[in-house]
Amino acid sequence: MHRTIAHRRTRAALLGANAAVVLGLGLGASDALAGQYDPWVARHGLSAAQYQAEFDKWTRQGYRLTSVSGYEQQRGSESYAAIWEKRQGPAWQARHGLSAAQYQTTFNTLTRQGYRPVVVNGNSVNGRAKFAAIFEKSNVRFVARHGLTSSAYQAQFNSLTRRGYRLTHVSGYTENGAARYAAVFEQRGGPAWRAVHGQTSQQYQATFNRLAAQGFRVTKVSGTTVAGTPRYAAIFEAGGTTPWTARHGIDAAEYQATVTDQQRQGFRPLQVHAFAGPGGPRFSTVWENRAFSGADLQHIDTTVTNAMKGAGVTGLSFAIAHKGRLVFAKSYGQADAAKGTPMRTTHRMRIASLSKPFTALEVMRLVEAGRIALTDKVFGKDGLLGETFAAQKDFKDARVADITVRDLLQHTAGGWDNDGGDGTADPMFLQTDLSADKLIGWVLQNVGLEFAPGTTHQYSNFGYSVLGRIIEKVTGKSYAAAMRDDVFAPSGADSFAIGGDTLVARLPDEAAYHHAGAQTAPYTMKVGRMDAHGGWVATPVDVVRTALRVDGFATVPDLLGAGPLATMTTPTTAKMPDGSSTNYALGFDTNAEGPNWFHTGYLDGSPSILVRTGAKYGPSGSDEFVWSATANSTTAKREDNVNLDGLMWDVVKGVKAWPAHDLF
16 A cells, blocks of 8 residues: 655545535536636646646646546556646646656655645556646645555545544545545545545435535545446535536546536536546546526526426527627537437537528628629629529519619518418429529529519518529629638638538538427428528527627627618618518618617527627626527427527526626
């Protein structure tokens, strides 16, 4: 047995042998994530050399290592997971890749200099114990041990707790296949606490549930594999009002996938531990949320889950920005019900008609650049598209030659509406065997207008499809490439892509769609042909990220000048066919209350919404919000679908305090 004892003889505290825990999500990332409210960085899957490079990089920038875990990712190959925080604290030192003898020597040297270990992580590489540790200068009386068998660990625990010590760190590991423990005990006060070791995952989970119900939270958790079975050791403390969450035994893919979700809810990692488990590395983590109150987080969860339950929603994801900063994003339910895949904020979904404001933004950028004018005619010999799709003499309705760019943007092109059913129905859902280009030619020659262009507002998907062709003609690029280069890339939004029509054509990280009326319905539509009016797939976070570049607020530079943006958000004076007014502008619906600019979207299997509001709402009296939400399921009757508009207003209005962080 190896033993590491402080130069002041001290004692320790260990509790029984039972416990496992999980209360939320896990952290992990090959990429750094930094919460602006209290910067931190997390890495995993690092070789020893990579870990040293990351260590050097972040310490030079004023970060301190707060958690480190070595683990055997491949036989004989040691990898590292670690967390750094940019905060003040006592002097500290860290070591990694140490044998038991090297660790003992390091311990002796540093404790003589007034340091004490706060993290001692043991792991096994080729059956031999290796150690990584963090030391801090302190006068706290402590006892540290490593190389303890389970029974020796329990004996030390019993002895030290009787003498007033509390367990502050524990790490389970193996040496030559046998379970071993490293632990740190401190002689100080604090809240009531519990500890367990040697538990299977199921035992640990049961203990976690029991202690959490009693008001305890996990502060440290570690795992190791003994005789092919993962075993866990953990420390719990009572009390505290800061929201927290924890995970144990998740694989590398789950660890990587969930880190973004946790960070986007305002959680920060307190601890990460990794070990060689069945089928690959397993990670255990503890998080806390200093950005939101528990009451506000509960309000958000309750509001969303109740709405989803009421409408039978499979999965839902949303993002909220406040004063130009991403302050919260979360996903609920399943991205794919058939596979049981949980919805992530990194899942992208069809955004349907939320595509229109972004298409309009690109058109307005071309207007601002002087490359086109809102008054330009679109079809015919004098039009931007000329006779590309049909000769003017073959137009079904001669008035088509009077349609302008503005008419297409504000749905006043004279018909081609979305009311469905007859020859004047929105052509985007007719002639589904034709490409977008061939469809335009067919419409020009076969479908007449109901009204003179510019006189009547009738919502038209087809009109926005034509705008996509104008973008292609003027830029010399495909519609998708022009949007990527001029709108999405400058916004930092990389999840946007034109969706596929079928389940097989689903994009990477795209959710599956579910429709109660007919499960195949979402995959019978020509989504790719919808490009400029409804074909985009994206995450709600990226929808918000891009919308911030056209929100008119001063916090994030807009992609349009003030004049063109004012034009874009000024409602048309044209009336609806029944004589009523409309507040639709050039790509946005509007109202004067905020003022609010917004758009909804709907395809079978994917309702969506985008809102920009300038008014003060909620207990905090906050203003300048942009949010977006998307679901991946719809009901047989459209009126029974989840009310995303009401849901998101309820979420925003009920939060009492919004943090000042930026989670982009």
